[in-house]
Amino acid sequence: MLEDVKRLLKLAGQQRRKLIASCILSVIGTALGLVPFILIYLMVLELFNPVINQVYVWKLVFWCIVAIILKFAFMGLSGSLSHLAAYSILYDLRIKLGQKLGTLPLGYFKEKNTGDTKTAMNEHVEQIELFIAHNLPDLTAAIVVPIFTAVFLFIVDWRMALATLAVIPVALIAQGLMFKDYKPLMKGYYDALEKVNSTVIEYTQGMAVIKAFNQTVESFRRYRDSIEEYDDYIWMWTKRFIPSWSVFAVVVVANLIVILPVGAWLYISGSLPMPTLILFLILGIGFSQPLMKLTMFSSQFTQNMEGVGRINEILTETPLSEPEVEQIPSNFNIEFQGVHFSYGKREVLDDIEFSVPEKTVTALVGPSGAGKTTIARLIPRFWDVNAGEISIGDVNIRDLATERLMSLVASVFQEVTLFNDTIYENIRMGNAEATEGDVIAAAKMAHCHEFIEKLPAGYQTLIGEGGAKLSGGEKQRISIARAILKDAPIIILDEATAFVDPENEELIQDAITRLAEGKTLIIIAHRLSTITSSNQIIVMDEGKIVEKGTHEELLLAENLYSRMWKAHVSAQDWKFETEEDRK
Known part of the structure; x- marks a missing residue:
């Protein structure tokens, strides 16, 4: 448990002192809550004397009131400090997680479910904030105050103190059974929760497909199964937890069964004063409350430590x-030298070697799964290669700072990612220092300006999550405007016109031409007619380069590219056959 506390304090960072101060104040405040009981005990002792010292009694009453006021003051200050620390930790953690995710290779996100990351950044961080703000000071007090109380009770009367604590061993055994295998159970709980989060995200994002194929919540099996799995896990855990919890809850408050007969016997025998018996009846019954709190807080602490562990995995x-x-x-030539790359155990690039001279156009073509997109994403170092080297201007990209490398490369992907913000901010993401004039100029070059101006709020129009309020062609042109604004010397186009209509394709091709002026350009394309003027065409198949050359050279070679070109040309004349055509 001590190691877990250290991990939590490490996450707390600069808020560590506030947390420690909050816990100390909570202990003092809770201890002050015991003072009135002690003073009442002393008051009762005085009241049983033949001659009552009224001044002494009124002093005790005064200090009772002071203790109560100080208790609320210390507890209020403790709560304020813990909340300030908790909110700062919540902010710092989410910023750290966001920054950390930005430094990780793209492979990390391919291996992790979206739900795992979402749960860590949202639920786990939120639970840590709630635990620190509300439970950590009380947990500290729940540990320390019963110890102080027990010591005080032993000083007053060791026999009655033993009677008060007689049920504790049984309660501890029940508590031990409750928390048996708690960590693996907690891990299973969070695994089930993350699976639910992942399928919820998948379900909501895939709603268009689900509706198109007439699926419902009931028939969407992955969604239903994950919910049922989570529900079954909670029931299984509850059934294991309830028996030992019931024993603990009964036993921990049952010390009155021991205190009352022992106290009565000692009082009747004349060895225990009535005020002392009253004191033990009051404190003995109240002794169980911190123990109940301690059990609940221990459960919450273990839950938080599982969350802390998962946050630490990311950090x-x-x-x-x-x-x-x-x-x-010194220049922007790109060179691949003996590059090998694998997704896990599956090798997707095998001994790739080619050069892209500065300010030339190179096209990557080949069947689906040949490794074209992987090559494009290795250049900005979304992953590191397993073997070989990729260089820009004779410098290994590993010897370039990530920020500098990112500034040298602008990418326009087949799947456009836009953020739930204004059109202006989505374009300006290409260059945070760009002026409004720069943004509009880039939009005009990408043929965006005309449709943006027709929108109700123009450039300040909110486009919805993923650009939901825009067409595919409009989203693609905004992504090109973003790349134009970035003004990087190397441009990577990955199927930028794959899913657009002919009208939009013409506008996008014109925008791409403007984007590529004076740049080193790498194009991935299935429409071979769009890359015939490239300086070189690299033909990929099954992770290997099988041909290189210009369009004319590759046609003369009559290999894979030639066959692909013939298929492309014949597809231009393809059409649906109607009844009239058959006649």
């Missing part, structure tokens, strides 16, 4: 390495 994940001494490329 300690190995990021892309940064060079100790950065090198600056």
Whole structure:
């Protein structure tokens, strides 16, 4: 448990002192709550004397009131500090997680479910905030105050103290049974919760497909199964937990069964004064409350430690390495030398070697799954290669700072990612220092300006999650405007016109031409007619380069590219056959 506390304090960072101060104040405040009982005990002792010292009694009453006021003051200050610390920790954790995710290779996100990351950044961080703000000070007090109380009771009368604590061993055994296998059970709970989160995200994002194929909540099996699995797990855990919890809850408050007969026997025998018996009846019954709190807080603490562990998994994940001494490329030639790359155990690139001279156009073509997109994503170092080297201007990309490398490459992907913000901010993401004039100029070059101006709020129009309020062609042109604004010397186009209509394709092709002026351009395309003028065409198949050359050279070679070109040309004349055509 001590190691868990250290991990929590490490996450607390600069708020560590506030947390410690809050816990100390909570202990003092809770201890002050015991003072009135002690003073009442002393008051009763005085009242049983033949001659009552009224001044002494009124002093005790005064200090009772002071203790109660100080208790609320210390507890209020403790709560304020814990809440301030908790909110700061929540903010810092989410910023740290966001920054950390930005340093991780793309492979991390391919291996992790979206629900795992969402749960860590949302639920786990939120639970830590709630635990620190509301439970941590009380947990500290629930541990320390019963110890102080027990010591005080032993000083007053060791026999009655033993009677008060007689049920504790049984309660501890029941508590031990409650928390048996608690950590693995908690891990299973969070695994089930993350699976639910992942399927909920998948279900909501795939709603268009679900409706198109007439699916419902009941028939969407993955969604239903994950909910049922989570529900079954909760029931299984509850059934295991209830018997030992019931025993604990009964036993921990049953010390009155021991205190009353022992106290009565000692009083009748004349060895226990009535005020002392009253004191033990009051404190003995109240002794169980911190223990009940301690059990509940222990459960919540274990839950939080599982969350802390999962947050730490992200924070300690190995990021892309940064060079100790950065090198600056002298030009923007791109070179692959003996590159091998695998997704897990599946090799997708095998001994890839080619060069892309500065300010030229290179096209990557080949069947689906040949490795074209993987090559494009290795250039900005979304992953590190398993073997070989990729260089820009004779500098290994591993020797470039990640920020500098990102500034050298602009990518326009087949699947456009836009954020739930204004059109203006989505374009300006390409260059945070761009002026309004720069944004509008980029939009005009990408043929966005005309349709943006027709929108109710123009450039300040909110486009919805993922650009839901825009067409596919409009989203693609905004992504090109973003790349134009970035003004990077290397441009990567990954099937940028794959899913657009002919009218939009013409506008996008014109925008791409403007984007690529004076740049090193790499194009991935299935429509071979769009890359015939490329300086070189690299033909991929099953993770290997099978051909290289210009369009004319590759046609003369009559290999894979030639066959692909013939299929492409014949597809231009393809059409649905009608009844009239058959006649």
